[in-house]
Amino acid sequence: MSVDFKETRALLLRRQASVFVEPGAGQQPDDCMQLFDIDLAKLGYALTQRLRARLRTLDLPTLNATRELVWRTLAAQLGGNVQHTPLFRRFPEMVPHNTAALWMDRVLTHFMQAPDQPCLHCGQQGTTHVLKPCQHVVCDACFDGSNYSACPICHRHADRNSPFFLPNPALPQGEAPAPLKLIDLGANMDDAAQALVGALCARKQAMSPVDTDDFKALAAEYGLRLLAWVPEQIPVRENIALLFGTLLKHCEPAAVLAAAAAHIGTATDVIRLVAVYSGADPSLQGQLIYRQVPIEKIRGMARFKTLFTPGSYWNKREHFPLPMTIKRFKMAKLSRPLRRALLTLLERFHPDSLTEDMLRHRTYWVWLGEFLHPHEYHKRYPKVAFAFSVVRKKGPDGTPGPQFETFYASLEKAIMRKDAAAMAALLRKRPGELARRFDHALSVAGDDNTASGAVLAAFAHCVTQFATPVLLTLRALLPTRLHPAGRRIYWPKGSVATGYMVRERRVALPQQAVGDAVALIERELLARFSGKPPVGDFLIDSALGDIIVPFNERTASRSAIQLPRGSVVAVPPAKKVRLFLHWCEPKNGETTDLDLSVAFYDDQWRYVGVCSYYQLTCTGRDGSVIATSAGDLTDAPYPDGASEFVDIDGDLARRNGVRYAVAVLNNYSGMAFENLERAFAGLMLRDDAEGEHFDPRTVALRFDLAGANGVFLPMVFDLGENQLHWLDLYTSGEFEFNSVATSSEAVKAVCPAMIAYFGSGIRMSMYHLALLHAAARAQRVVLRDEDASLRALARHAGEDNASFLGRLRRFAPDDVDTAPALGEAPLFAALLDADIALPENSIVYALRPGVTAANIAASDLIS
Known part of the structure; x- marks a missing residue:
């Protein structure tokens, strides 16, 4: 295979599950394809028959090059292209339950244990080893060298050639998930x-x-x-x-x-x-830069006081990298x-x-x-x-x-005068600004019908010039403004999402103005979508009702599955949840410490417990272990990096009164996520906890870490509903899980508010976006329910788009074909899981890959 366009080949493989290879003149035997099959099976993928037939025609060097490209691309997408060795190599077994006693042993060893002396814990002679480069003296009778992968005292990576470290324990093969995802031959x-x-x-x-x-x-x-x-x-x-x-x-x-x-x-x-x-x-x-500031100046700043707790990394540093935006x-x-x-x-x-x-x-x-x-x-x-x-x-x-004098200065003067008509006259010249400030202009107009009429007239004049994403945002937002909310959430521009919550001070908008604006928006959206190619059948997963239409995509985390912020996905209750974190420091030797923690709350968001670096297991009220950490590594040297894991037992957690499990990724040592060689996290849904610590086949979500210092709140598990809420939210500062009061209040403020925000309907779902497309383009809409049953609704002769949309939203039982069959003609499919074979040349959006390859993204539906 030619090395040209290797990036293009890789990205098309990632996006469309397609491999592009020209036919060769050979005919490789079956055993030459076995290595290809084995590599793909380890990642949860398999070849289609036509791709297999094409690959067999390649000469051996080209086949091997293709295999390497496919494996490298798919493995990197899932996080399986790096070494994943946690601190405790026998995780989830052999993890110490008494973290406080372990910490005391570590402290005493650090300060009091000397070489060539009996172990101060067990008194044995000749059992201690000096680890390099940290120089800690470790007893192999007190610390299990077959379990640790790093120094038991400082948790930093050490020379594994030391006699203290015993060979890696053999891990059994985990259960194979089903079914395999297919990759196909590209045309x-x-x-x-x-x-x-x-x-x-x-x-x-x-x-x-x-x-x-x-x-x-x-x-x-x-x-x-x-x-x-x-x-x-x-x-x-x-x-x-x-x-x-x-x-x-x-x-x-x-x-x-x-x-x-x-x-x-x-x-x-x-x-x-x-x-x-x-x-x-x-x-x-x-651009975010870091100015090295003497640590004593930082100690005097109130906003950094939480950095200097006893044993903190920062107590040993001379300078602090203070972030500045230039x-x-x-x-x-x-x-x-x-x-x-x-x-x-x-x-x-x-x-x-x-x-x-x-x-x-x-x-x-x-x-x-x-x-x-x-x-x-x-x-x-x-x-x-x-x-x-x-x-x-x-x-x-x-x-x-x-x-x-700028446009914005003139607009600000009109706002200060509370002159909504003048605002409308100015905003009419800039439709994009009118769309963004429409809510504000209506609020300024208040009960003045003349002013409201002027704002609405400007809106009607400019609606055809508004961007489709803005129209979709307004279509979902405006109905929620008929009643005042408790809190308002802002999403300012930035490289990562940092939602800000404030008390809602805006008054409710007039119902007539909202109704008129919504009607204008919906009419314009249907007109735009009707200009796209028509389709016969439009297949829609009802589960897309919990998937949010992408917004503020600039701040979305790089991930294998492009799950939009605010979305909710089901977590099978029979599966074991394993969270993972991996990072690697840059080659220049600069060090950093990331930490993976999970905090637990009841259904009233009362703090229950935590599983973290300082509490390796979280125990329920009946004594059962509801979460286990694989240990806290405090460095991640190039090129292998470091990995941490946390297992959550959902059944045991529920029995012990836990409703919510909040995953938190904390950057303790100050080096920006984006300056690391690599940094990513995610979760696996496993049938059991046995086997390799990291199994790419079971990765349900994998995402890169971005931005600067601070805390990343990626997700909340609702164990009562067996759901995952994807927040993808960064916040500056640190949550002090050592202090229940501060950490609990921070999480209780952020997570419930975000869940309520997205649950309010303030953002449009992919299901409702698909209905708009279907009403404008399709002759028949087939709805696939969560039990995989199908229902269909056909357009009446001469029925306009708005009327068809109304019937689609109702999907009344007396108007529905309950046993529809999908034809052989290409169709349009909007799916949560691409687990259904579709006719060739179909247009497919799918959140998660499967037996059918997606060929469009969610963002293509709002273009």
Whole structure:
């Protein structure tokens, strides 16, 4: 197999479960395919017959290269491409239950045990060993060398050649999960890449990190060939920058900028382009850096007081990496022709628009001006020179620069006057701002029918210009604003999700205005979706009602399964839940300590217990162990890293009054998640706790860790309902699980509020989004219930989309075919699990892969 386009091949395998190989002239025997089958089976995958037949035609080197690519890609997606050895190698057996006694033994050994002396615990002579490099003296009669993988005293990795460490215990093979997921033969890689480029360009919200990486990989490998695949319109400005900024790094600048000119409409587009070209993020949200501050200065700051508890890592450090956000990035080299080309792009814009747009990101433009040198060309580019004078607040001769009132300043004045009509008049000029501030404008209008009418008229005028994700957000949000809520949750921009909760102070919106706006939104959505290709049958899983339509995807965690934040998925009660965490420090030797903990609460969110680094087992009131930790490793040296696990016994937890189990990933030592060589976590659903500690076949969710210091709250298990709530939420600071009062209050504030927020219907579900598509495009809708039974509802002759949508939402029994059969024609399927064989060439969205490969993503349904 050619090594060309290896990133494209890998991403298409990940996204579409397809392998693209040209037919060869050979015919490999069955035994040559056995290694392929064995590797895939270890990951929970199998080959389709047509892919197997194609692979057998390859010569042996090409077959082996293909096998390596497939295994490496799928293993990395699940987390099975690294070593997973916990502190206690015999986990879940042989984990000490008395963590306090173990801690005391460790402390006494650390301070009092010396080499060549009898063990201070058991008194035996000749049983101690000095471990390297930590130099702790460990007794093999008191600490089991066949169980530990690191130093029993400091829990840091040590030289395993020491006689203290005994060989790894043999682990039995775990039970094989069923069924295996299939990977298939791809038809044409270029066609698949072209379709994906078109889909990504058509996105109407900022892409997730996974999509962003794949988009950049396609641009890097295909280069200028990609330009022929780019549609006339790219709705999201960041995506324009991602495409052309990446091409600019790999291709001839003149050709790239000539093609980019048709898509660049504002000054912000230009600086986003330069940001991507320089290797920065196009969102222009600032770059996080760390300034090394003497530790004594940090001790005096109230917000860091929880870092310096007894035994804390920070008590030993001289400096603290204080995070700071700066509005600049390391600039790539700008050649003189490239500088002139960028100035030419800027000079095309109207001077007022140019100046105002640059003021929106003033700090970035001041920085970029140091490299563009606009006043060297002030005669050739006078509008640009003027705009930079305003941005810098001084002219090229040092005199004060001209004054300029922006759109947002005018809007703020109207808000301060509580003049909703003036707000509507201004916002009408900028439909995107109107959509985002519609709720606010109606609140300002209050009971003034004239002002409300002006706001609604502006909304009706601009509704066709609103982005589809915004319309979907408003469709779900507005009905919840008819009644005041207890709390309001914000989702500010950022590289990770940090939801902020405040007390709700807004008054309820008028019912008539909400009803009129919802009707306008729904009519517009149906019109848009009806413009997409029609389908005969539309198959929908009812379980998608608990899956949230993706929002704020820029902050979504990179994961093998793109589960949108706020979604709820069922956890089979018969399965064993094993959480895992893996991280690896960078090669430069910098160290860090991550920790995996689970806190337990009853149905009133009263604290029950915790399983963590300082309490290795959580015991219920009847004495049974409801959770077990595999131990706390305190470093993760390159290249193997470190892994931690926690097993949860749901049945025992329920019997002991536990309702909620909250997973918490804590970054204790201050090194940012994103600066690690790798850092990921997830959960396995296993039939038993035996076998290898990490079994890729059982991975139900695997996600990367991102962002800076702090705490990551990925998920909450509702053991009463056997559900998993995916929160994907970061919070700054640390939860002190050593202090029940602080940790309990923090979790009790965050988790129930987030669960209630998403459960309120404030975000649209994938089920309701699928119904909108089906009402606009399908002749028949087949609903698959959780028991796998099918129900169907057909469109009446001449029935309009709105009426069909109304019947689909009711799905009245007297209107339904209860024994429908799926035909052989291609259909559209929106599935939770792709566990059903579908006709070839069907369009499939599926949250979890299976026997059918998904060929579209959730975000494609909101384009």
